[in-house]
Amino acid sequence: EVQLVESGGGLVQPGGSLRLSCAASGFTFSSYAMSWVRQAPGKGLEWVSTISGRGGTTYYADSVKGRLTISRDNSKNTLYLQMNSLRAEDTAVYHCAKSVTRDILTGYYHDYWGQGTLVTVSS
Amino acid sequence: DIQMTQSPSSLSASVGDRVTITCRASQSISSYLNWYQQKPGEAPKLLIYAASSLQSGVPSRFSGSGSGTDFTLTISSLQPEDFATYYCQQSYNTPLTFGGGTQVEIK
Numbered sequence: 001e002v003q004l005v006e007s008g009g010g011l012v013q014p015g016g017s018l019r020l021s022c023a024a025s026g027f028t029f030s031s032y033a034m035s036w037v038r039q040a041p042g043k044g045l046e047w048v049s050t051i052s053g054r055g056g057t058t059y060y061a062d063s064v065k066g067r068l069t070i071s072r073d074n075s076k077n078t079l080y081l082q083m084n085s086l087r088a089e090d091t092a093v094y095h096c097a098k099s100v101t102r103d104i105l106t107g108y109y110h111d112y113w114g115q116g117t118l119v120t121v122s123s
Numbered sequence: 124d125i126q127m128t129q130s131p132s133s134l135s136a137s138v139g140d141r142v143t144i145t146c147r148a149s150q151s152i153s154s155y156l157n158w159y160q161q162k163p164g165e166a167p168k169l170l171i172y173a174a175s176s177l178q179s180g181v182p183s184r185f186s187g188s189g190s191g192t193d194f195t196l197t198i199s200s201l202q203p204e205d206f207a208t209y210y211c212q213q214s215y216n217t218p219l220t221f222g223g224g225t226q227v228e229i230k
Binding site: 037 | 168
């Protein structure tokens with residue numbers, strides 16, 4: 001059974017940092033690209049970033065480029081999101097999601113999602 | 124960026140009703156369109172990929188159609204467990220973008 005469990009969320013001040021983790025199980029982690037998708041309170045879904053299965057290719061939303069960094073440790077079956085220079089508008093539940101392909105190809109989509117971890121940026 | 128517009132933003136329906144949700148892309152995305160269902164406090168669940176392919180384990184009352192810029196999600200006979208929010212999402216290019224969501228409520 002595929003499981004994705006996020007952790008690391010919490011309350012942080014504007015300008016602060018946080019690192020989110022997503023522990024994956026039930027599939028061959030290195031064979032699939034992985035993404036972070038966020039959802040602000042009461043709002044819709046917003047794609048944040050995707051990393052290829054081997055970690056060599058990454059993509060980011062313009063709103064987070066230069067501040068958030070996606071990475072993965074295939075030996076630990078874990079996906080990460082390093083969040084720096086956080087802003088109030090980064091407040092959201094952050095979901096990790098498994099892609100259906102190893103590489104980031106046209107038409108890729110996500111077949112499993114975690115329940116998410118809440119990040120609140122506030123003073 | 125490709126803009127995804129869903130309509131309606133919400134609807135009220137009864138168990139057994141046929142429900143249709145539409146999604147329009149700001150440019151052609153071929154058939155690179157996916158549909159997700161989300162219930163409060165839960166993770167999104169993939170229903171339909173590539174516009175019309177039913178994800179394994181999803182009931183056959185869900186179906187998708189369309190190509191280019193106009194797409195439709197249909198629930199043929201609404202069940203109590205289908206009351207949720209539905210999102211379309213394009214995967215034609217990065218950034219991946221979602222529609223604003225359609226909340227399906229009980230009439």
